[in-house]
Amino acid sequence: MLSMTSLHPDRLLPADPGTRDIARRLYAATASLPIISPHGHVPPEWLAEDVPFADPTALLLSPDHYIFRLLHAQGVPLADLGVAGTALDEQGSRRAWRLFCENWTAFRGTASRYWMENVLGDVFGLTDTPSATTADTLYDSIAAALTTPEFRPRALAKRFGISVLATTDDPVDSLEHHRALRADTRFKTRVAPTFRPDRYLESSRPDFAELTKALGHAADIDTSTYGGYIAALEDRRRHFKDHGGVSTDHSHTDVVTLTLEPGEAARIYAAALSGEASEAEATAFRRHMLVEMARMATEDGLVMTLHPGSLRNHHAPTFDRFGPDTGHDIPIGVEFTRGLQHLLGRFGTVEGFQLILFTLDETVFSREIAPLAGFYPSVYAGAPWWFLDAPEAVRRYRGAVTETAGFHRTSGFIDDTRAFLSIPARHDMSRRLDAAYLAQLVAEHRLGEDEAHETAIDLVTTIPTRAFKL
Known part of the structure; x- marks a missing residue:
């Protein structure tokens, strides 16, 4: 039987022995610190209801677009993986897990493999390498663990040391699960909803x-007029x-911003309600509404985060069958400097006011985002996100941003995931990489080790706390 290589204690740390020794000390200072996860997609009901996870496939494969999109690239049908709520019985779940294990070699060198090895080794204590031979043994071991109290969602949140976990929520959500979690004094993780209004701003x-x-x-407000629509958005933010x-999340194709005259905004809104707004009018309205979101943020104090640059639903047949968020959103280039000039000129x-800029186009880290964060007191450089996490x-991001904006104008790491069991692996990865970067600065005599030690801790504590107003 194949044996999975044990997780090396120096993984992701520098190869040079002297620099590695420094990195070890810096990593040790952060390794056991609580996790702050200010942007993610774990369903709040998992924690509110604390229901046991169903099976290995439903927990580890079906919700994780990093996993199922790469399996799809190997020719595995999404329906066979339980994607987008596709019902799988026990036999189907076991078959999906076998397909994953049989294609384990496809994940060599990927972040997904790094995280999954951490989940299998650290969380479940497994040592077998995924393969056609070990698939059933791994499935049975994980399935058995999921029936125990130690693997219920709340117990795992405590074990992982998650102090803050943000979810992503629809503006009309009652937030009943968040209300229940806040009322339960026994549960110590702070679970914060995030206002995600994208589809309510896309008038096309x-x-x-x-x-x-x-x-x-x-909101109990008449939205048949533009004024009522604005008032309803303000009400739901409250x-x-x-x-x-603590924050709002916006993920449109671009971040171009402009302000329409009130009468023009009302006219386009009315046309959109009747299905008569042109594409150009709808685009102008959405760009206007980004500025309105910023204006509201200056009044209610919610942090504004921008996650642009994804061409959603690239493969129409997959979208038609499975719907959105099923692995075929593809990054495109994005421009920030000119696009945000109007919004930043006002606010x-x-x-x-606090604005965190994320991107899938890493060419703009040093050219645009770092210079913006290095001037505007409101702007923070968001951590590498999605395809870049x-x-x-992450190494390229730290080098591209730090020399211009420093460490304290960044957001701190975000895991941006629904894959709940991978959260500690993702944050541990970030802490190791930051320790390695800081160790290099120390080795080059650009930073004292005491300063590097302080910065390593700040990157997982005070920096995300400040950026997200936690």
Whole structure:
């Protein structure tokens, strides 16, 4: 039987022995610190209801687009992996797990393999390498563990040391699960909702009129007029803040911003409700609404995060069958400097306003995001996200951003995941990479080790706490 290589204690640390010794000391200072996860996609009901996880496939494969998209690239049908709620019985779940194990070699060199090895080794204590031979043994071991109290969601959150966990939520959500979690004094993890209004700002959507009605119903405000629509968004933001929310999340194709005259905004809104707004008008309205979101942030204090640059649903047949968020969103280039000039001209120096810029286009880290964060007191350089939250990309980000913006104008690491059991592996990866970067600065006599030690701790404590107003 194949044996999975044990997790090396020096993984991701520098190869040079002297620098590695420094990195070991720096990593040791952060390894056991609590996890702050200010942007992610774990369903709050998992923690509120504390229901046991169903099976290895439903927990580790079906929700993880990093895993299933690469399996799809190997020719594995998404339906065979339980993607997008595709029902799998026990036999189907076991078959999906076998397909994953049989294709384990496809993950060599990927961040997904690094995280999964951590999950299998650290969380479940398994040593067998995934393969056609070991698939059933691994499945049975994981399935057995999931029936025990130690592997219930709340027990895992405590074991992982998660102090803050942000979810991503629809503006009309009642937030009942967050309310229940806040009321339960026995559960110590702070679970914060995140206001995600994207589809309510995209007036070109065929269901825009229905969405605004739902928004109005949730806020108990008539949204048949532009003024009512704005008031309803403001009301729902307050609802999120009242339930512990600290930020809003916006993920559109671009971050171009502009302000429409009130009458023009009202005219386009009315046209959109009747399905008569042109594509150009809808785009202008969405860009106007980003500025309105910033204006609201200056009033209610919620941190504004931008996650642009993904061409959603690239493969129409997959979208038609499985819907959105099924592995075929593809990064595109994004421009920040000119696009955000209007928004930052109005609010970039307003006290209390905070804007975190994320990107899938790493060419803009040093050219645009770091210089913006290095001037505007409101702007923070968001950590590498999605396709970039992997070791080599994280290294490139740290080198590209730090020399211009420093450490304290960054967001701290975000795991951006629904793969709950991979959260500690992702944060541990970031801590190791930061220790390695700081150790290099010490070895080159650019930073004292005492300063590096302090910075390593700041990167997982005070820096994300400040950036997200925690």
